[in-house]
Amino acid sequence: MKAKVVSKEVMLPFIMITALFSLWGFANDITNPMVAAFKTVMEISNAKASLIQFAFYGGYGTMAIPAALFVKKYSYKKGVLLGLLLYAIGALLFYPAAQFEMFGFFLMSLYILTFGLAFLETTANPYILSMGDESTATRRLNLAQSFNPLGSIFGMIVASKFILAALESDIRNEAGELVFKTLSTAEKAVIRTHDLAVIRDPYVMLGFVVLVMFVIILVSKMPERSDADHTIHAWDSVKRLFKNVKYREGVVAQVFYVAAQIMCWTFIIQYAENLGIKKSVAQNYNIVAMALFISSRFISTGLMKYFNARLLLTIFAIGGMITTTGVILIEGHFGLYCLVATSVFMSLMFPTIYGIALHGVGDDATLGAAFLVMAIVGGALMPPLQGAIIDMGTVGWLPAVNFSFILPFVCFIIIAIYGYRCLKVHK
Numbered sequence: 001m002k003a004k005v006v007s008k009e010v011m012l013p014f015i016m017i018t019a020l021f022s023l024w025g026f027a028n029d030i031t032n033p034m035v036a037a038f039k040t041v042m043e044i045s046n047a048k049a050s051l052i053q054f055a056f057y058g059g060y061g062t063m064a065i066p067a068a069l070f071v072k073k074y075s076y077k078k079g080v081l082l083g084l085l086l087y088a089i090g091a092l093l094f095y096p097a098a099q100f101e102m103f104g105f106f107l108m109s110l111y112i113l114t115f116g117l118a119f120l121e122t123t124a125n126p127y128i129l130s131m132g133d134e135s136t137a138t139r140r141l142n143l144a145q146s147f148n149p150l151g152s153i154f155g156m157i158v159a160s161k162f163i164l165a166a167l168e169s170d171i172r173n174e175a176g177e178l179v180f181k182t183l184s185t186a187e188k189a190v191i192r193t194h195d196l197a198v199i200r201d202p203y204v205m206l207g208f209v210v211l212v213m214f215v216i217i218l219v220s221k222m223p224e225r226s227d228a229d230h231t232i233h234a235w236d237s238v239k240r241l242f243k244n245v246k247y248r249e250g251v252v253a254q255v256f257y258v259a260a261q262i263m264c265w266t267f268i269i270q271y272a273e274n275l276g277i278k279k280s281v282a283q284n285y286n287i288v289a290m291a292l293f294i295s296s297r298f299i300s301t302g303l304m305k306y307f308n309a310r311l312l313l314t315i316f317a318i319g320g321m322i323t324t325t326g327v328i329l330i331e332g333h334f335g336l337y338c339l340v341a342t343s344v345f346m347s348l349m350f351p352t353i354y355g356i357a358l359h360g361v362g363d364d365a366t367l368g369a370a371f372l373v374m375a376i377v378g379g380a381l382m383p384p385l386q387g388a389i390i391d392m393g394t395v396g397w398l399p400a401v402n403f404s405f406i407l408p409f410v411c412f413i414i415i416a417i418y419g420y421r422c423l424k425v426h427k
Contacts, residue, residue, distance in 0.1 A: 022151030030155035050387035059114025061377030068370030083119025091207030098200035138355030160283035246426035250357025253418035259378035260411035296347035314419030319345035320412035
């Protein structure tokens with residue numbers, strides 16, 4: 001008899017933990033368009049505005065290991081509760097950040113918010129893997145991760161309809177030029193106060209939603225692993241993990257996957273703006289990309305029943321290389337369509353790399369998960385580099401925004417190599 005992906009005994013806890021995937025998906029994708037928003041509102045460069053991503057994903061790099069050690073010593077449930085509390089604090093700090101109108105304060109708020117996300121991802125991913133037979137673990141994680149983009153697309157819609165569309169700093173004249181640039185310092189100050197309040201409000205409301213989720217988890221009975229070892233032997237675990245070549249290469253592949261994802265979703269607005277499309281309309285392309293991502297995630301999860309996950313990872317990475325080639329070389333709307341289509345091929349990558357890398361690591365899974373979550377720091381490191389390329393204006397005969405997608409292209413090459421090595425070498 002084949003093992004079930006999710007058994008009836010753990011169905012309710014599975015649903016509750018899966019809901020957390022939507023919560024951090026919302027945070028990720030309401031934040032990506034803020035790079036373009038802060039660039040205009042605060043009158044800063046693409047490179048400086050990209051510090052939004054540096055702060056957001058830098059929080060993962062800072063807190064992933066402490067989160068893993070906390071979960072190892074205590075429990076999955078306590079890890080989830082602490083993650084939700086930090087998440088709420090970071091979101092609620094947007095209120096004083098908007099009052100002081102300091103870009104650095106917003107960065108600090110996002111940094112603390114992602115301390116919470118680091119706890120949630122470090123805890124929730126291995127928790128889902130542990131909720132059943134190991135033979136169905138990767139499928140179970142792909143199923144749970146399929147709900148992450150639902151939160152993401154909601155975050156994108158909120159960003160598009162309630163933030164970007166309401167920004168007075170993004171109003172353009174008949175020639176398509178920003179009116180904000182032509183205003184006096186006093187006029188700009190009034191608009192800046194208004195726009196920072198527009199950015200603030202969804203994050204503050206999100207903070208209260210997260211607190212409600214905190215209370216629900218607090219009063220609920222959650223399963224514990226019967227064979228869990230709560231003693232901490234971190235150095236022994238690290239040595240075992242990094243002797244495991246499949247795991248070690250998986251961490252590297254995850255760094256480059258997250259970098260590719262964040263770059264493709266963050267700078268889709270700049271790519272569209274280069275074609276004369278305003279921010280709120282450009283965000284609609286991000287929403288379409290996410291809809292394709294969600295559809296492809298469910299389809300690819302189904303395909304794993306019939307095809308090897310490692311083979312699918314390799315094929316999808318090659319698909320990403322093809323579409324980003326179109327983004328780089330084809331100017332105009334067709335290049336934008338190629339950028340949107342890239343999300344189809346990114347859909348299965350994060351949970352599949354995660355599941356393949358952690359397969360067979362046993363009780364080292366908690367710390368192993370931490371390094372894979374820490375790999376999300378790829379989303380902090382490469383977007384500022386891409387922003388700096390975009391600030392160049394042109395590179396050779398290409399618009400710099402087109403050329404900047406050479407970075408995601410390289411990322412997909414590395415992921416394809418990992419998929420192929422897992423298929424042929426790390427059997």
